[in-house]
């Protein structure tokens with residue numbers, strides 16, 4: 475993250491680093507506060523590619539299964555590549571009545 479030089483938009487305003495949505499993926503990008511022009515630095519593009527791969531690995535429809543007396547959802551094998559293994563701790567948090575998020579600890 476040594477790349478701290480200021481980038482100027484064609485409209486004359488300096489771009490600001492901001493979490494923004496690109497192809498439905500939330501990622502850091504350089505955004506013009508005036509005209510919303512958006513571009514990625516080399517590091518941001520690298521990060522975006524990793525997030526894109528993560529979405530490809532996790533975004534899918536799954537079925538709730540029975541695990542002993544509990545309910546479970548299996549996770550795709552590809553998550554190993556992102557450091558998720560048997561025993562990995564996760565935090566489950568409700569978002570609304572129909573969704574919850576699972577955060578890898």
Ligand SMILES: [Zn+2]
Pocket residue numbers: 483484485486487506507508509510511
């Ligand atoms: Zn601009």
